Amino acid sequence: MSLAVKAVGIRKSFGHHEVLKNLDLEVAYGEVLCILGPSGSGKSTFLRCINHLETPNGGYVWVDGAIMGYALHRGALQELPVKRLRAQQSQLGMVFQHFNLFAHLTVLGNVIEGPMVVRGLRRAEAEARAMDLLEQVGMAAKASSYPSQLSGGQKQRVAIARALAMEPRVMLFDEPTSALDPELVGEVLEVMRNLARGGTTMIVVTHEIGFAREVADRVVVMIDGEIRETGAPEQVLSNPGDPRVRTFLSRVLA
Amino acid sequence: MTRSTSNATSTLSLTDLPGPDVPVRRLCHPWRWISGGAVILLLAVIGRAFAVGQIQWPVVGEFLTAGVIITGFGWTLLISACALALGVILGFAFGIMRLSENPILRFAAWLYVWIFRGTPVLLQLLIWFNIALVFPRLYIPGLVDERMVDVVTPFVAAVLGLGVNEGSYLTEVVRGGISSVDRGQKEAAHTLGMTPGQTMRRIMLPQTLRLILPVLGNSAIGMLKFSSLAATIAMGEMLNAAQRIYFINGAVIELLFVCAAWYLAGTTVLSIGQYYLERHFGRDAAVAADRSWFKGRARRAAAVREA
Ligand SMILES: Nc1ncnc2c1ncn2[C@@H]1O[C@H](COP(=O)(O)OP(=O)(O)OP(=O)(O)O)[C@@H](O)[C@H]1O
Ligand SMILES: [Mg+2]
Numbered sequence: 213m214s215l216a217v218k219a220v221g222i223r224k225s226f227g228h229h230e231v232l233k234n235l236d237l238e239v240a241y242g243e244v245l246c247i248l249g250p251s252g253s254g255k256s257t258f259l260r261c262i263n264h265l266e267t268p269n270g271g272y273v274w275v276d277g278a279i280m281g282y283a284l285h286r287g288a289l290q291e292l293p294v295k296r297l298r299a300q301q302s303q304l305g306m307v308f309q310h311f312n313l314f315a316h317l318t319v320l321g322n323v324i325e326g327p328m329v330v331r332g333l334r335r336a337e338a339e340a341r342a343m344d345l346l347e348q349v350g351m352a353a354k355a356s357s358y359p360s361q362l363s364g365g366q367k368q369r370v371a372i373a374r375a376l377a378m379e380p381r382v383m384l385f386d387e388p389t390s391a392l393d394p395e396l397v398g399e400v401l402e403v404m405r406n407l408a409r410g411g412t413t414m415i416v417v418t419h420e421i422g423f424a425r426e427v428a429d430r431v432v433v434m435i436d437g438e439i440r441e442t443g444a445p446e447q448v449l450s451n452p453g454d455p456r457v458r459t460f461l462s463r464v465l466a
Numbered sequence: 467m468t469r470s471t472s473n474a475t476s477t478l479s480l481t482d483l484p485g486p487d488v489p490v491r492r493l494c495h496p497w498r499w500i501s502g503g504a505v506i507l508l509l510a511v512i513g514r515a516f517a518v519g520q521i522q523w524p525v526v527g528e529f530l531t532a533g534v535i536i537t538g539f540g541w542t543l544l545i546s547a548c549a550l551a552l553g554v555i556l557g558f559a560f561g562i563m564r565l566s567e568n569p570i571l572r573f574a575a576w577l578y579v580w581i582f583r584g585t586p587v588l589l590q591l592l593i594w595f596n597i598a599l600v601f602p603r604l605y606i607p608g609l610v611d612e613r614m615v616d617v618v619t620p621f622v623a624a625v626l627g628l629g630v631n632e633g634s635y636l637t638e639v640v641r642g643g644i645s646s647v648d649r650g651q652k653e654a655a656h657t658l659g660m661t662p663g664q665t666m667r668r669i670m671l672p673q674t675l676r677l678i679l680p681v682l683g684n685s686a687i688g689m690l691k692f693s694s695l696a697a698t699i700a701m702g703e704m705l706n707a708a709q710r711i712y713f714i715n716g717a718v719i720e721l722l723f724v725c726a727a728w729y730l731a732g733t734t735v736l737s738i739g740q741y742y743l744e745r746h747f748g749r750d751a752a753v754a755a756d757r758s759w760f761k762g763r764a765r766r767a768a769a770v771r772e773a
Contacts, residue, residue: 265653330659330660
């Protein structure tokens with residue numbers, strides 16, 4: 213099993229508030245990792261540090277043979293110019309809680325934007341591949357709709373297709389279903405389940421314990437900016453060692 | 467439920483209820499008729515006053531299409547168009563600078579707005595017109611070396627004065643437009659690998675443009691009128707032309723009315739244009755999305771699906 217992502221000693225503070233305290237994490241290719249934890253424990257911040265939407269105050273993230281945002285030069289980390297950072301970021305597909313679709317572009321426009329602008333694909337080629345992806349998430353029929361005309365679940369499926377269009381090494385999901393009406397959660401989880409089955413490497417922050425139990429290869433529980441528990445889902449979810457993890461799980465499983 | 471709704475007609479019992487085709491008599495509104503009549507009367511009085519007042523209407527008609535006036539109106543349109551174009555360019559440039567990560571660029575944009583929005587536009591026109599008093603020569607090594615009075619003609623001064631002033635207003639509009647595009651879309655663009663420049667051009671600016679187009683309609687109308695200020699710096703636009711005529715023939719009010727007619731014509735055309743712009747780029751993104759402006763792309767998407 214070769215490593216896809218390795219986070220080393222990640223620390224992050226907002227002002228005096230220390231949100232992440234020395235986090236280490238490894239994710240192998242093909243692995244599905246779910247991050248659980250109470251609200252405010254720093255899950256989103258950690259995910260955003262992994263793809264450098266937030267710059268960590270300490271530590272670094274290694275993704276597929278390179279350190280995010282830096283070049284190792286004579287024993288020090290030299291900050292990369294923004295263009296090279298963006299190239300690295302495009303290796304990590306990100307799906308946001310609030311979809312963040314481009315409001316002025318159609319569904320198809322959203323999906324071809326990255327490949328055309330960043331990778332320089334021709335429109336025809338980008339559109340053909342985008343339609344395959346939209347087919348995959350069940351949104352091909354809505355290709356010419358605008359985001360404001362879609363339901364939350366449809367938006368999120370488009371957002372997943374948009375992220376996949378950059379052919380990322382790893383997909384990051386930040387609570388992809390928690391802004392959705394309950395009856396729309398299933399369709400998004402179904403798409404994610406299919407991705408997992410297809411061997412996509414995924415890091416998923418979620419409150420969906422059932423999804424974690426069923427799909428995750430490994431579950432991590434974060435509390436107060438620290439990883440308190442990590443292991444196979446059945447082990448962590450049914451028999452956690454850490455008392456605070458036990459309290460958290462008993463609350464969400466109740 | 468029945469109890470609460472029956473309160474207003476509590477004495478009407480169910481057995482007395484009329485059939486479904488019961489006729490309805492509408493309220494008549496006497497005050498509408500009275501106030502409407504009063505306004506019509508007032509308009510008639512004002513109209514009559516002007517008709518019998520000391521205005522030679524034939525002179526108004528005669529000069530309405532005089533060559534000098536038409537040429538003047540041409541200059542008015544040209545100044546307005548050039549100044550608006552300059553204003554839009556400056557507005558976007560400084561509006562983007564206002565949101566820069568570089569504090570010095572941010573400060574420069576703030577300074578621009580502070581100065582040019584904080585002083586009267588007439589004063590700015592006069593300063594541009596007299597700029598040669600400060601800089602007698604315009605000298606850019608290898609490019610220009612001329613006397614300032616030859617460079618800053620009344621036309622150039624008018625365009626600079628009005629355009630730079632308008633830019634300071636549009637800077638704030640553009641800044642507001644860009645920051646109203648939600649931050650999440652910017653982050654999404656970054657995770658796709660788009661550079662800050664690409665994100666600005668492809669994601670932020672198109673959405674900003676849609677938000678500020680109605681404002682630009684207002685700017686255009688305002689600019690057409692403000693261009694009359696250029697009359698004070700010897701620019702031969704319409705008001706200036708009218709003034710030169712009435713200095714000779716003394717038909718002051720007649721020529722001012724001629725100008726009023728032309729300005730009204732111009733602003734009316736622009737208002738109509740603005741109405742259609744606003745229909746295109748309405749507040750609601752979903753409604754705007756349905757409009758034909760976007761149909762070209764949408765159709766292409768559909769074609770791919772069928773292929
Ligand atoms: N940009 C920011 N500025 C200041 N504080 C922040 C910022 N982003 C996050 N925080 C703080 O960091 C802490 C962790 O936030 P984070 O969003 O990572 O939590 P989370 O585990 O994702 O919670 P949730 O389940 O509610 O999404 C919170 O206390 C939050 O207030
Ligand atoms: Mg979160």
